Amino acid sequence: MTSIPISIGSSSAGNSRPLNILKDLPRVADLIEMCFAKNMDREGRSYIRQLRIASQDGSIMRWATKAFESASMPLSGFVWEQGNQIIGNASLVPFRHKGKLIYLIANVATHPSHRRKGIARSLTEKIIDHANQRAAREIWLHVRTDTLGAVQMYSDLGFVERARRNTWHMENDAQHSTSINSHRASSSGTVTITKRFSRFWPQQLIWLNQVHPIEVEWYRNIKWRSLNPGLWNWLYRLFIEIDLRQWAVQKDGHLEGVLTWLPTMRNSALWLACNPNADPESIALLLNKAHHNLGVHKRLTLEHPAGVQENPIQAAGFKKFRTLIWMCKVRAT
DSSP: OOOEEEEETTTEEEEEEEOOTTTSHHHHHHHHHHHHGGGOOHHHHHHHHHHHHHHHOHHHHHHHHHSTTTSSSOOEEEEEEETTEEEEEEEEEEEEETTEEEEEEEEEEEOGGGOSSSHHHHHHHHHHHHHHHTTOSEEEEEEETTOHHHHHHHHHTTOEEEEEEEEEEEETTOSSOOOOOSEEEETTEEEEEEEOOGGGHHHHHHHHHHHSOGGGGGGOSOOGGGGOOSHHHHHHHHHTTOOOEEEEEEETTEEEEEEEEEEOSSOEEEEEEEOTTSOHHHHHHHHHHHHHHTTTSSEEEEEEETTSSHHHHHHTTOEEEEEEEEEEEEOOO
16 A cells, blocks of 8 residues: 555645554654553553564564454554654554454544644544455444544544443552451441352353443453353363452342452453442442452452442542543444
């Protein structure tokens, strides 16, 4: 694909062209860090480091040229170059899920001095054309709720909102968490916190699929079936040394929710499975129990649907980091 000069707005001109991973990654990393530094979490900073390491490692770059359409890394996309400076970027990350090709648009960034000139829109349109040429069934992206201009742009390009998700963080030095009794009386009933018993699994799975929509399953790093209390899953986790911990909360003998801690290479993640109408005090106590038990870990992360159980999550000491809108564009057949 050749570079095509395009004039954008009244004062900015340049070339949009495909990302060249052999030379562009350091400048793309600089641009992404400049644009998103204020809203970048630990995973985002790790991602920037990976980009810079990849750009310096010849063996990684040789591998990347062969893995172009198979790896969940931004090995394809488009940049906007003016002079010798990259002032715009849009990455395209391929996923394969149940035999279906799905693309995620990521890192749509424009240098602050060149915004509102149509660069991001032009690059996104090129990304869409690129994905369509490869017969991608769906194109996804997520965008922060506080970037109204970006939300409107994606809507104009045919993307439809599918979900809103909150990301919550808790630091281990939060002072509110105290020793939590496993059995206590509340103003509206008796709350009991126990380990996750096998009999809770069927309801836990139902709630997990409700709270974490199946349609975005391709993006998760965890398969819910791996939490099944069966013997084979237990042996598998033991063999690969997964430190899985789970707690359950009941109110007056009725299950209200199950909380799973499943650390990964990138974060220390909690997964809350509960009835959206569960007793808020019960959910807050469940989260507090996990925090008390996991206090040695520097940061806990929780992702949950926006507007669901927000008060008890906050009461347990979590702080909302961001709210993302998940949007999808389906290719016409």
